[in-house]
Amino acid sequence: MDNFDISKYINIALKRKWWIIITFLVSILGGMTYLIVTPKIYEAQTLILVQAQRVPEEFVRSIVSTTIDDRLKTITQQVTSRTNLEKIISEYGLYTSSGNDMLIDKKVEKLRQLISIDVSTDKGRRDSETSAFTISFQGDDPKKVMEVTNALASNFITENLKIREEQALGTSDFITDELGTIEKQLKTKEEELKIYREKYMGGLPQQLETNLKILEGLRQQLDQYNSNLRDAENRRDAILRDILAGDGQISRPDTPQNQASGGKNDLLSLKRELEALLSRYTLNHPDVIRLKELITRIEKENAQAKEKAGESPDDETIGMGTADQTMRKQLEDVKLTISHLKSEIEKATSQITYYQKMVEDTPKREQELIELNRDYENLSENYKSLRNRQIEASISLSMEKKQKGEQFRIIDPAKIPSTPIKPDFKKIILLTLALGLGLGCGVAYLLEMMDTSYKTPEEAGDDLKIPVLASIPLLVTENEMMMKKKKEIFTGIFVFLGFFVAAGFIIITLTGFDTTIGYVKGIFGG
Numbered sequence: 001m002d003n004f005d006i007s008k009y010i011n012i013a014l015k016r017k018w019w020i021i022i023t024f025l026v027s028i029l030g031g032m033t034y035l036i037v038t039p040k041i042y043e044a045q046t047l048i049l050v051q052a053q054r055v056p057e058e059f060v061r062s063i064v065s066t067t068i069d070d071r072l073k074t075i076t077q078q079v080t081s082r083t084n085l086e087k088i089i090s091e092y093g094l095y096t097s098s099g100n101d102m103l104i105d106k107k108v109e110k111l112r113q114l115i116s117i118d119v120s121t122d123k124g125r126r127d128s129e130t131s132a133f134t135i136s137f138q139g140d141d142p143k144k145v146m147e148v149t150n151a152l153a154s155n156f157i158t159e160n161l162k163i164r165e166e167q168a169l170g171t172s173d174f175i176t177d178e179l180g181t182i183e184k185q186l187k188t189k190e191e192e193l194k195i196y197r198e199k200y201m202g203g204l205p206q207q208l209e210t211n212l213k214i215l216e217g218l219r220q221q222l223d224q225y226n227s228n229l230r231d232a233e234n235r236r237d238a239i240l241r242d243i244l245a246g247d248g249q250i251s252r253p254d255t256p257q258n259q260a261s262g263g264k265n266d267l268l269s270l271k272r273e274l275e276a277l278l279s280r281y282t283l284n285h286p287d288v289i290r291l292k293e294l295i296t297r298i299e300k301e302n303a304q305a306k307e308k309a310g311e312s313p314d315d316e317t318i319g320m321g322t323a324d325q326t327m328r329k330q331l332e333d334v335k336l337t338i339s340h341l342k343s344e345i346e347k348a349t350s351q352i353t354y355y356q357k358m359v360e361d362t363p364k365r366e367q368e369l370i371e372l373n374r375d376y377e378n379l380s381e382n383y384k385s386l387r388n389r390q391i392e393a394s395i396s397l398s399m400e401k402k403q404k405g406e407q408f409r410i411i412d413p414a415k416i417p418s419t420p421i422k423p424d425f426k427k428i429i430l431l432t433l434a435l436g437l438g439l440g441c442g443v444a445y446l447l448e449m450m451d452t453s454y455k456t457p458e459e460a461g462d463d464l465k466i467p468v469l470a471s472i473p474l475l476v477t478e479n480e481m482m483m484k485k486k487k488e489i490f491t492g493i494f495v496f497l498g499f500f501v502a503a504g505f506i507i508i509t510l511t512g513f514d515t516t517i518g519y520v521k522g523i524f525g526g
Contacts, residue, residue: 051409205366208362
């Protein structure tokens with residue numbers, strides 16, 4: 001293999017420099033034409049920070065349970081919905097250029113594809129939640145791109161506040177409704193307890209001790225009534241015997257001695273009975289009082305009878321008639337006492353049965369009351385819990401309405417983009433320069449290979465197989481020299497243009513196409 005001779009390729013480049021320059025310039029012009037003709041796509045971005053709740057959670061706990069990521073997904077769906085995008089298209093006049101008869105569905109779909117949301121997370125936060133996100137939009141009008149991007153950011157902030165407020169309001173309304181339901185159930189249970197206590201008043205568990213005391217007192221009272229009844233019945237029997245004995249003495253004439261003896265015996269029996277009653281009862285007892293009145297009345301009647309006996313000693317039957325009437329009156333009183341005692345015994349027995357039934361039913365009432373109280377306490381606890389939650393929900397709702405909760409805040413608003421992102425000027429310019437230089441060198445080399453003339457004496461000697469004795473240089477006439485100089489001048493001009501265009505490409509790459517064009521227009525306009 002022959003050694004690589006770079007001078008050979010330099011000679012080819014110098015010889016075919018026209019083709020290299022022209023091809024290079026044509027490539028550059030083609031690249032510039034492409035950059036000028038191709039629609040420019042601009043992109044605007046805005047950075048939104050997820051700002052934490054301003055009020056410490058120790059004081060106010062938020063009732064918004066959804067995470068930022070879930071809420072962001074929901075907001076994205078709402079912001080990029082057909083309705084919102086149609087409003088943006090109509091408000092900012094997107095896709096209304098002449099000859100653009102695109103259907104609204106396609107416009108909405110195209111706009112949706114040009115919207116991009118990039119989420120960034122903060123590993124320092126719990127569960128690596130979203131700490132910020134970027135909204136970007138692409139379009140051919142820099143100003144409209146900026147306006148649409150800021151509009152999207154504003155919609156995100158508005159929708160976030162709306163969602164949080166709606167969720168807080170929904171939670172508050174739900175708790176309020178549940179609180180109303182529990183309150184109705186609690187009032188119903190309170191009414192049931194009230195009716196139950198009124199229905200079984202006196203037989204409730206807390207009244208058991210009282211009922212037992214009453215029952216014991218009633219039993220003692222019943223025993224006393226039975227004892228009094230026996231005494232009264234004994235007294236009745238004694239009076240009946242005295243009456244019968246008196247009736248036996250009426251058939252024979254009584255002497256004043258017999259009358260005095262009978263009245264004395266009657267008074268003595270009554271006084272003995274009074275002493276027996278006083279041993280068991282007090283002076284205020286009805287039987288004691290009644291017996292004392294009877295003794296007093298008999299003594300008074302006996303005194304009157306003695307006075308009459310002194311005035312009419314022949315009337316022997318007066319004393320016996322008075323004593324008989326007194327005993328019969330006493331008998332009626334005793335019968336009334338017996339009837340009264342039987343009535344009291346019956347009443348006491350009925351009361352004992354009543355209180356005995358209440359005492360026996362106390363365990364059953366206690367179980368029923370426990371169930372009612374348990375239901376009431378459960379409802380009361382639920383009511384208190386829901387009441388506390390309602391207060392927390394009201395405070396949280398107020399916090400959301402005052403925008404003190406977690407919210408989105410724009411850190412970097414969108415600005416008018418100065419450089420398009422499509423087409424990529426840097427790549428296209430570099431490719432154009434490389435393509436122009438490569439095509440120029442390729443064309444020059446191709447033409448050189450197609451030229452079959454001998455370029456050097458050595459090529460002629462090698463091809464003809466004869467030695468070359470001498471080589472005669474090319475003799476150039478004056479006209480040919482003039483033409484050669486003109487060609488060199490044109491070559492210099494084209495080389496200058498080439499470098500000028502290349503420099504323009506470099507400037508456009510560094511400063512941007514629109515900035516460069518605007519600067520040029522400013523110079524020529526001035």
